Amino acid sequence: MSRKKHRAPTAPKPGPTGAPDVTPDWTKPCEVCGAKPVLRDLGMCGPCTFGESGTAGGNW
Ligand SMILES: [Zn+2]
Incomplete structure (x- = not known):
């Protein structure tokens, strides 16, 4: 009698082309x-x- 919601993870897919590194x-x-x-491709830090x-120090 348990109902569990099944949640599919929605991880962003890296595109083969056009996605910034x-x-x-x-x-x-x-x-x-x-x-x-x-x-790398943007030349700017996380913040x-x-x-x-919170994205400082490569934490993104
Ligand atoms: Zn910066």
């Missing part, structure tokens, strides 16, 4: 604030890209 890149500083790492301070 968001691998943390520690070799260059953020174009905006100079923090590292940056999203500057996402607007979330």
Whole structure:
């Protein structure tokens, strides 16, 4: 008599093409604030890209 909701995980799929490479890149500083790492294809750090301070330090 138990009803469980089945929730399918909705993980974002990396597209084969056109998707930016968001691998943390520690070799260059953020174009905006100079923090590292940056999203490889965007040149900006997590907080500057996402607007979330929790993404600092490659935590995205
Ligand atoms: Zn930044």
